[in-house]
Amino acid sequence: MGEADFVIRGDLCYSKDLSRLETLTGGYVVCLKGKSAGAFPRLPEEYRSLPLQDWGDKLVIPGLTDLHIHAPQFGFRALGMDTELLTWLETRAFPEEARYADTEYARRAYRLLTEHVRRGPSTRLVFFATIHTPASLILMDMLEESGLVCFAGKVNMDRNSPDSLREPGADASLAATREWLAACGKYRNVRPILTPRFVPSCSDALMKGLAEIQKEYALPLQSHLSETRREVRWVRELCPDAAGYADAYARWDLFGGEVPTVMAHCVWTDEGETERMAERGVFVAHCPQSNTNLASGIAPVRRFLERGISVGLGSDVAGGAHTSIFRAMSDAIQVSKLRQILAAEDDAPLTLEEVFYLGTAGGGAFFGKNGAPGSFAPGYDFDALVLDDAGLAAPFELSIRERLERAVYLSDDRNIAAKYVRGKSLFPAYKG
């Protein structure tokens, strides 16, 4: 067995499936070559020679995945929240993103971001950068250095955007994308992802060219879908020939299928769009806090799950103010309850088990069949968090499930005692 092989002992908690938790008090999870070899109530004989990291009664769970986050928006998170999506894009997001033409600014701002997410509970993140190739590479350099495993995408936008944040035509956008991709070969932990911002900001010629690039490089893709009612109407006006928002991607063959595709939001996704997502294996990045802050609505997650669609959670910073996917879990439960009371009483609220699954294995699956985090079952990438929840004290004994519920609602980065990505310790080294 290799150098990076070890065993962790602690109070383990992970998802068996969407609706069931596995918990092991004083259990063992074995890491071999960066992957889980399984979790055990007693350590099997064959692993007893491996180094043991004994975290006592700390809670050990899989790392979390943030399926949707805008790197350049971290700087203004929790600002300008009194506005709706399209106004907010014009007054907050676009002007701030335009500043990333300045690489010095990008360096300063992305440093704040990467230090912050490195300390947080996500071990995997899927980032939007900006249209700027140099700044996108600065972000990817810093992420690579952080030890996190990420997708990051230089953004494409050539219409319906301010002069300061619009590429000068489809050809220029496509050329910049190829230039960016050519520079991405050096990364081990950060992979490029094709990132047309959303239909309104991408011309037909750009979409067509991106589809060609996607096939050439077999690139995954991320974008936005059916976030607000006003945006859905706008897409219908912009693309009168498309059968709807999803079709505005699908007609260019940019809607799932062979390559992993994730669409953020899907708040106003109707039956037809849901059907199409199920057929094409498109992931949903559910971003409950952003959908609340920007007054977008509440996504029909229960229906997605019933249709077998892959769903993960996104912070959508800075539509969301919080980077923590624990917060996204509790937000997802909370908005699902309000959806049931106010809009769709047949859709049962999400449970703790379900949102924990979405924030771990659910979103983690986007990282691929052979590199997925999110569970301690054998074969999963070994991404883990050690949580010191002693400060979340109760006057009585708590079960592991209760401790998990508390962590979901109350924990912050103070509670993260250690963090592992693909078997590597990000902090701190185990001291024994």
Next chain:
Amino acid sequence: MGEADFVIRGDLCYSKDLSRLETLTGGYVVCLKGKSAGAFPRLPEEYRSLPLQDWGDKLVIPGLTDLHIHAPQFGFRALGMDTELLTWLETRAFPEEARYADTEYARRAYRLLTEHVRRGPSTRLVFFATIHTPASLILMDMLEESGLVCFAGKVNMDRNSPDSLREPGADASLAATREWLAACGKYRNVRPILTPRFVPSCSDALMKGLAEIQKEYALPLQSHLSETRREVRWVRELCPDAAGYADAYARWDLFGGEVPTVMAHCVWTDEGETERMAERGVFVAHCPQSNTNLASGIAPVRRFLERGISVGLGSDVAGGAHTSIFRAMSDAIQVSKLRQILAAEDDAPLTLEEVFYLGTAGGGAFFGKNGAPGSFAPGYDFDALVLDDAGLAAPFELSIRERLERAVYLSDDRNIAAKYVRGKSLFPAYKG
């Protein structure tokens, strides 16, 4: 000028009124005998001999008021959140509250609570205790010692409650209440408040007796009103002679008027009930997170404000998982947006200015005309927080309003550098 007189310098922010903030960069606020003598851009000559506590560019705001919190529920906050109110009361709240018959348990649990809220952003809190006189006095002893200014109420409940948490009849409940009140004379910072739990758990005889006690002692009163649809229906069944939930209190003259009265929730309050609250000067404790967690609904706060009703914010721990009234502020904005999208498009969402007012001066007004916190305008009690928000870094300069918005969404107790209640420093002493 007395010993406790001093001047604070910092970046000041407080409400002028419901919709306007006053901000002063490097401003001065003067504390004389525990009250604000006003905030000034330059320190008036007459105050220049007072000791100056210069907090540099830290943010200085009024202390926050938590208008509704259940002390015995702190121990199980963020647990059992996958249930609705009446089920949650039966399975979580009532069994846990029953344990406070044991004074040792109460002492251990209330110690956790009081240490936690002392470190948090609230300088004023309005507590429900339990039915137990000894445990209620233990809570009040600890609150008195903490330096916080509070109302706390021994709870009355003599029906529709489990055997372990039901007083043996109205007479016993009333006698225990008098016994409790007789022991409250020793407190300087903690005042008793009459606390019939809610209509379903109080018999007519108990209500009648409480009204007599209220008149005798001129006691303020707190209870619950129109929290869930199921509860509202239940009250109609229990009180067929009352015109509705509010009337079930009002017919015993327990619904505002001479003495301050606060009703938690008011989610399903209709026009008639709203009218009655306005007429009788009843305060609303708006508890957005609890109303979400327990699937109760979203209170029509915009309508309350339009009618001139006094509204403050409540954490409602443990319906709410978080004690911070900053969190209640952002929750209040967020649910108001969802209410507009999903239920009542004519009700404009709450703004940052509005929720900040509700969490400071709005709820603070419940503490009375001559002892109200919540502003730095002259005459208010000097309750203040010094916030060190340097860790909530941005790559650009922030205005004071932007820093406030960030604090509302992102701050936690790490950001509270100092805390003053009625001019007394709770922590830390200013070191110069």
